[in-house]
Amino acid sequence: MNSSKCVAVFSSLLLFIFSAPVSQGQIDNSTRKLSHDIFRQLIEINTTDSVGNVTTASEAVAQRFRDAGFADSDMQILGPNDRKKNLVIRLRGTGKNKPLLLIGHLDVVEAHREDWTTDPFSFVEKDGFYYGRGTQDMKSGDAIMATTLIRFKTEGYIPDRDIILALTADEEGGKSNGVDWLLKNHRELIDAEMVFNHDGGGILSDRGKPVMMTVDATEKLYADFQLSVTNPGGHSSLPRPDNAIYSLANALARLEHYQFPFELNDVTRVYYERIAKVETPERAADIRAMLKNPLDGEAVSRLSRDPIDNSTVHTTCVATRLNAGHANNALSQRAEANVNCRILPGHSAEEVRQELIKVFADPSITVRYVDNFGNISDAASGRESFAAPPLRRDVFGPLEEITEEMWPGTPVIPDMATGASDGVYTMAAGLPTYQISGIAIDRDDIRAHGRDERLGVDSYYKGLDFYYRFLKAVTAK
Numbered sequence: 001m002n003s004s005k006c007v008a009v010f011s012s013l014l015l016f017i018f019s020a021p022v023s024q025g026q027i028d029n030s031t032r033k034l035s036h037d038i039f040r041q042l043i044e045i046n047t048t049d050s051v052g053n054v055t056t057a058s059e060a061v062a063q064r065f066r067d068a069g070f071a072d073s074d075m076q077i078l079g080p081n082d083r084k085k086n087l088v089i090r091l092r093g094t095g096k097n098k099p100l101l102l103i104g105h106l107d108v109v110e111a112h113r114e115d116w117t118t119d120p121f122s123f124v125e126k127d128g129f130y131y132g133r134g135t136q137d138m139k140s141g142d143a144i145m146a147t148t149l150i151r152f153k154t155e156g157y158i159p160d161r162d163i164i165l166a167l168t169a170d171e172e173g174g175k176s177n178g179v180d181w182l183l184k185n186h187r188e189l190i191d192a193e194m195v196f197n198h199d200g201g202g203i204l205s206d207r208g209k210p211v212m213m214t215v216d217a218t219e220k221l222y223a224d225f226q227l228s229v230t231n232p233g234g235h236s237s238l239p240r241p242d243n244a245i246y247s248l249a250n251a252l253a254r255l256e257h258y259q260f261p262f263e264l265n266d267v268t269r270v271y272y273e274r275i276a277k278v279e280t281p282e283r284a285a286d287i288r289a290m291l292k293n294p295l296d297g298e299a300v301s302r303l304s305r306d307p308i309d310n311s312t313v314h315t316t317c318v319a320t321r322l323n324a325g326h327a328n329n330a331l332s333q334r335a336e337a338n339v340n341c342r343i344l345p346g347h348s349a350e351e352v353r354q355e356l357i358k359v360f361a362d363p364s365i366t367v368r369y370v371d372n373f374g375n376i377s378d379a380a381s382g383r384e385s386f387a388a389p390p391l392r393r394d395v396f397g398p399l400e401e402i403t404e405e406m407w408p409g410t411p412v413i414p415d416m417a418t419g420a421s422d423g424v425y426t427m428a429a430g431l432p433t434y435q436i437s438g439i440a441i442d443r444d445d446i447r448a449h450g451r452d453e454r455l456g457v458d459s460y461y462k463g464l465d466f467y468y469r470f471l472k473a474v475t476a477k
Contacts, residue, residue, distance in 0.1 A: 027465055031151055035464050038064060039143035040123040043132035047107045049174035055079070057106045058087035061146055061167060065089055068150040076189060084169040084176035088189050091149050093159040094477060098193035101164045101431065103179060103422055104142045105171030105199060108134040109449045116452055128457055135455040137448035141198030141437055142167055144464050148471055159475035166190050171199070171422050175373045179422040183429050194392070195426045196471075200417045200435030202463070203407060205442050210407040212275060215399065216435030217267050219417035219424070220315075220342040221385040223349035224370040225356060227251060227319075231364070233326075233333035242364075244335035245324045251360040252319050252337060258359045260315040262300050263344050264291075267388050268312055271415045278411060308443060311418035315352060317341040338370070342418060345387070349380035386424065388414070389432035398473035399436065406438070406466055438466025 027035075041060055046052040058077050065075060070089065079085035087106075093099075111120035111133040118124045120133040134140070145165055152159070166189075168178025182190050200216040229244040229251075264272070269291065276287040286303050289296035290313075304310040317339050324335035341352050349369060356367050369380035391414065400412050417423075423433040440459045447453040 027461060031147065031464075032461065034064075034150065035143055035147040035461070038146055039130070039140060039460070042106070042139040042142055043123040043130075043134055044121055046121050047134075047169075048110050049107065049170065049172070050110060052107070053083045054106050054169040054178075055083055055085040058085050058167060061142070062087055062089075064146060064150065068153050070153060076186075078186065079169060079178060080176050080181055084174070084178070086166060086168040086178035086182060088182070088186075089146075089149065089165040089167075090189075091152060091159065091163040091165075093161045093163065093475065095161065096477070097161040099162040099164050099191070100159075100475060101166065101190050101192035101195045101426070102145050103166050103168065103195060103197050103199075103426065104138055104145055105169070105178070105422060106139070106142060106167050107169050107172050107174065108137070108139070109172050111453075118452065120453070125457065129454040130457060130460060131452060131454045133453055135453050136439075136441065136446070137172075137453070138199045140439060140455055140460055140463070144437075144439075144460075144467050145198055147464060148468050151468060152472070157472065158477070159472075160477045161193070161475060163471070163475060164190055164192060168422065177372065177422070177425070179425045183425055187429070192431055194389075194395070195423070195431045195433040197421055197423050197426070197433055197435045198437050198467075199421045200419075200423075200437070202437040203410070203440035203459075205440045206444075207442060210410045210440060211278060211443075213399070213403045213407065213410055213412045214415045215396075215412065216417040216421075216423075217388040217391070217414040218265070218345055219385060219420055219435075220311075220344060221347070221349065221383075222420035222424075223341045223343060223352060223380065225317075225339045225341065225353060225380075226366075226368045226370050226376055227337045227339055227360075228366045228368070229335045229364055230333060231331075233331045236329045236331055238331075240331065244332040247362060247364055248322075248324065248335040248337055251362055251365050254359055254361070255317060255319070255339065255356070259304070260317075260344075260355070262295070262313050263315075263346075264313060265345055265416070267414050267416050271312075271413055274411055274413045308418065311342065312416060315341065315343045315347060316418075317352070317356065342420065343385065345385040345416070348382045348384050350382050353380045386427040389427070389434065392432070395434060395436075395474065398470055402466065402469050402473065406462065406469075436470070437463060438470065439463035 042057055045057045047054050047057050062075050074090045076088040077085050118131045124131040149165055170177045201214050203210050204212050229247045231244050272287050276284045286299040289299035319337045320340045321338040325332040343352050353367055368376050370376050403410055403412050426433045
């Protein structure tokens with residue numbers, strides 16, 4: 001779809017009024033407590049790949065559903081090994097339409113106590129925030145989706161289709177990705193007309209002021225590469241400029257100063273056309289200059305100083321891990337680094353691997369591809385990121401309406417996720433996938449994967465209110 005057609009589609013969506021009534025999601029005390037307790041319980045279960053246990057989290061949430069009256073026949077806990085079992089829940093509907101699948105991952109990125117000011121696996125409330133690993137990415141979303149389905153069940157709400165919730169393992173790493181495993185081994189449990197992934201989208205705010213409601217309509221391709229250098233080494237009293245550590249450091253310095261080409265696609269062009277209307281005059285002017293043909297290179301450079309903008313218009317690669325040396329008194333015989341890349345749609349991991357080889361311009365450096373299971377190969381896949389799904393009226397109509405009710409004047413804007421999610425598996429399986437949430441996060445307080453990860457208390461409960469209203473509107477009879 002070209003950009004002019006995209007604009008026309010979104011203009012028509014803005015004019016569309018969804019016919020089903022939107023339920024007001026007043027959060028009563030029991031719902032608030034249930035949601036708080038599930039959120040806390042999940043944060044305090046370590047689900048890292050190294051020492052954590054996703055199965056424990058699946059079992060804990062399953063018990064919440066049993067307590068709410070869900071039948072055991074509508075719950076499945078299954079996976080490839082004892083630590084990586086996924087939870088699949090089905091809320092029965094009328095069957096008028098094909099099921100809707102909700103997905104969210106239970107695993108989290110590694111976190112070390114010595115790096116944090118609080119215990120990352122303790123649920124801490126202070127200064128108006130909830131702290132803990134997974135508060136942003138994404139146990140908040142898991143708790144919100146679980147609470148919403150329990151609330152539907154308690155109210156006796158019967159949607160126009162089955163709603164399936166899959167809470168899964170190893171989105172953040174590991175060798176047992178739950179969505180991939182379920183699709184390959186038990187697709188009948190999660191087969192659906194479309195998928196809502198809570199691991200993306202939401203309200204982007206600036207100092208607490210909502211700027212836009214984003215919907216991730218496509219995403220970048222994730223790829224890891226192993227850089228390795230070997231040489232004979234030697235005695236540390238006789239340093240040599242070609243030792244492995246120096247060679248690797250020089251290569252990473254070249255990568256630091258290299259920028260992949262600027263590029264817009266159908267989704268990101270519409271994204272910038274829309275946000276230019278709500279940005280500051282300075283940023284709006286740079287965005288419009290960037291959108292011109294020919295584009296204004298200086299405007300692109302100014303915008304690229306912002307990490308979000310830079311990642312939106314460029315493929316990015318960064319070193320994330322280093323390993324070198326075998327003794328304190330010896331020159332390194334081997335040095336390795338992991339370079340993590342997030343690749344724009346339309347480009348493959350192998351294309352980027354070849355580009356990295358050119359950037360390093362050093363035949364002593366070997367660049368190999370590392371797949372999602374940790375296997376290392378000399379060449380990468382030629383697969384590209386998936387194309388954006390159709391912008392369905394029955395999804396965007398309620399989304400526009402409820403966003404206007406809860407955050408008046410805030411536009412709904414499709415964007416490209418600069419990270420990666422389990423949507424790569426559902427889209428590859430032919431299931432249109434939309435990353436949608438109602439959680440608001442300041443653009444300068446995005447702490448997912450970082451130290452002292454946190455989420456605003458008010459943002460969490462407003463996100464809970466949003467999801468109840470939105471999901472009921474989409475599935476109303």
